[in-house]
Amino acid sequence: MTNEKATLNKVFGVFILAMTAIMVIAVVVMLASGAKFVPVMAAPVVFLIVGVLMYRSGRRRSA
Numbered sequence: 118m119t120n121e122k123a124t125l126n127k128v129f130g131v132f133i134l135a136m137t138a139i140m141v142i143a144v145v146v147m148l149a150s151g152a153k154f155v156p157v158m159a160a161p162v163v164f165l166i167v168g169v170l171m172y173r174s175g176r177r178r179s180a
Contacts, residue, residue, distance in 0.1 A: 123175045130172025137164040 140161040148154065 126171050126175030128175075130168050130170075130175055133164055133168030133171060137161050137168055140164065 144158045144161065147158070
């Protein structure tokens, strides 16, 4: 993998992690306001895993 692609993986990984943080905050606010838990609220876990894997892939290849 070239350095450009590794950098792109890192950037997208950080972007996905940031979006995951926003989704987690939204889920916490919904639950705090009395909403019942539904399975789709677990989606941030999937995004967290994808974001971490993309970021690690970019870090490993750029070094």
